[in-house]
Amino acid sequence: MPKVNFDILLDFIQTKAQPLIGVDISSSAVKLVELSQAPKNAGYVLERYVIEALPKDAFFDGNINNLDALAETMQRAWVRMGTKIKNISVALPSAAVITKKILLPAGMSDEDLEYQVESEANQYIPFALDEVNLDFQVIGLAPGNEEEIEVLLAASRKANVIDRVAAAQAAGLKVAVVDAEPYAAEMAFTQICAQLPEGAEDKCVALIDIGASVMNVNVMRNGQSIYTRDQQIGGEQLTLSIQSQFGLSAEQAEFAKRNGNLPDNYESDVLSPFRDNLVMEIARALQFFFTSSQYNEVDYIVLAGGSAVLPGLDDAVATRTQVSTMVANPFALMTLSSRVKPRQLQTDAPALIVACGLAMRRFDPS
Numbered sequence: 086m087p088k089v090n091f092d093i094l095l096d097f098i099q100t101k102a103q104p105l106i107g108v109d110i111s112s113s114a115v116k117l118v119e120l121s122q123a124p125k126n127a128g129y130v131l132e133r134y135v136i137e138a139l140p141k142d143a144f145f146d147g148n149i150n151n152l153d154a155l156a157e158t159m160q161r162a163w164v165r166m167g168t169k170i171k172n173i174s175v176a177l178p179s180a181a182v183i184t185k186k187i188l189l190p191a192g193m194s195d196e197d198l199e200y201q202v203e204s205e206a207n208q209y210i211p212f213a214l215d216e217v218n219l220d221f222q223v224i225g226l227a228p229g230n231e232e233e234i235e236v237l238l239a240a241s242r243k244a245n246v247i248d249r250v251a252a253a254q255a256a257g258l259k260v261a262v263v264d265a266e267p268y269a270a271e272m273a274f275t276q277i278c279a280q281l282p283e284g285a286e287d288k289c290v291a292l293i294d295i296g297a298s299v300m301n302v303n304v305m306r307n308g309q310s311i312y313t314r315d316q317q318i319g320g321e322q323l324t325l326s327i328q329s330q331f332g333l334s335a336e337q338a339e340f341a342k343r344n345g346n347l348p349d350n351y352e353s354d355v356l357s358p359f360r361d362n363l364v365m366e367i368a369r370a371l372q373f374f375f376t377s378s379q380y381n382e383v384d385y386i387v388l389a390g391g392s393a394v395l396p397g398l399d400d401a402v403a404t405r406t407q408v409s410t411m412v413a414n415p416f417a418l419m420t421l422s423s424r425v426k427p428r429q430l431q432t433d434a435p436a437l438i439v440a441c442g443l444a445m446r447r448f449d450p451s
C-alpha cells in the first residue's frame with residue numbers, strides 16, 4: 086500500500102503516532118474524520134466526523150479558487166467537530182500528483198537511496214526539482230530480480246501543497262501529513278475489503294466513486310490499484326436538472342435531493358434518466374477496463390462518493406453488470422462513539438473514504 090508524505094513535512098516522520106484528524110478537501114465540501122484505537126487492538130473507533138459544504142466558488146476546474154472561503158469552511162468544520170486535535174492530514178487530488186515506479190540497485194544506504202531517487206526524479210518530473218515536493222517509498226524487491234528494488238516516486242508542484250497548508254494555517258490548523266487521494270482511498274479500502282468474502286483476496290474489486298462533478302473508477306486487486314479512470318459526471322448534474330425542472334435555487338435543489346421531498350414526477354422524469362445514464366457510464370467504464378487489461382470481469386463493485394446513496398443505484402448497477410454491488414462504508418467494522426448517529430453515518434459514509442484513509446494515517450506514520 087503506497088503512502089506518501091511530501092517533504093515539507095519530513096520532520097514529522099520521526100514522530101510516532103501523533104494525534105491527527107483526516108481532512109478531505111474536495112470540490113463540494115470539507116470532510117473531517119477523527120479515529121482512535123480501541124483498547125487491546127480491538128480495531129478503530131470513529132470518534133467524530135463532519136461534512137461542511139463549500140461555497141460554489143471555492144473550487145474552479147478542480148483547483149482551489151477561493152482560499153479565504155476554503156479556510157473559513159475548514160475552521161467552521163473544525164469548530165463543529167468539537168475536537169481538540171489541530172494536526173491534520175490532507176490529500177492532493179490524483180491529477181496534482183505525478184507518480185512513477187522506478188528500479189534502483191538493492192542494498193543502498195538510506196542516504197545513497199535518497200540521492201539516487203533525486204537524480205532519477207529529474208528524468209520523470211517535468212518541473213525543476215526546486216519547484217516540487219518530492220517523496221518516495223520503497224515498495225520491495227523487483228519482481229524476478231533480487232538485485233533491484235522497486236521504488237515509488239511521487240511529486241507534486243509546491244503550489245498544490247502550499248495552498249492547502251495556507252488554508253489550514255488560516256483556519257488555525259497544522260498540516261502534518263500530505264498524502265495523495267488515491268493512496269488515502271486505498272488505505273480506507275482495506276476496511277471495505279475486510280467486509281467482503283475472504284477479504285476479496287485475488288479478486289478484482291471496482292471502487293466507483295461518484296462525487297459532485299467527477300466519477301472515478303478504480304479497480305483494485307489485493308490492495309493495489311490496477312486500473313483507474315476519471316470521468317466528468319456526478320451528482321451536480323442531477324442537482325442542475327432538479328433546479329431547472331422544478332424552478333429551484335441550487336441550495337433548495339441540493340436540500341430536496343438529499344431529503345427526497347420533491348414532486349411525484351421527480352422519480353420518473355429526473356432521477357430515473359440520470360440514474361440510467363450513470364449506470365450506462367459505469368458499465369462502459371468497466372468495458373474500458375476489460376479491453377485494456379487481461380481481465381474480463383470484476384468480482385465486486387463498491388459504490389462510493391456522495392452520489393452512491395442515490396435511491397436504487399446499487400440495484401440498477403448490479404442488474405446491469407450482473408456483479409455483486411454494495412455501497413461503501415469504511416466504518417462498518419469500527420466501533421462508533423456515542424456522538425456518531427448511525428443512521429446519518431449510513432448516508433454520509435460513502436463520501437468519507439478519503440477522509441477516513443487520511444484519519445488512519447494517525448496510526449501509521451511514514
Ligand SMILES: Nc1ncnc2c1ncn2[C@@H]1O[C@H](COP(=O)(O)OP(=O)(O)OP(=O)(O)O)[C@@H](O)[C@H]1O
Pocket residue numbers: 111112113114295296297298299300319320321324339342343344389390391392393394395432435436
Ligand atoms: N443523501 C444524498 N442523496 C443524494 N445525493 C447526495 C446525498 N448526499 C450527497 N449527495 C451528492 O453527492 C455529491 C457530493 O459527493 P462527494 O462528497 O463524494 O463529492 P466531492 O468529493 O466533493 O466531489 P468530487 O469528487 O466530484 O470532487 C453531491 O452532488 C451531493 O448532492
Ligand SMILES: [Mg+2]
Pocket residue numbers: 111112294296297390
Ligand atoms: Mg470526491
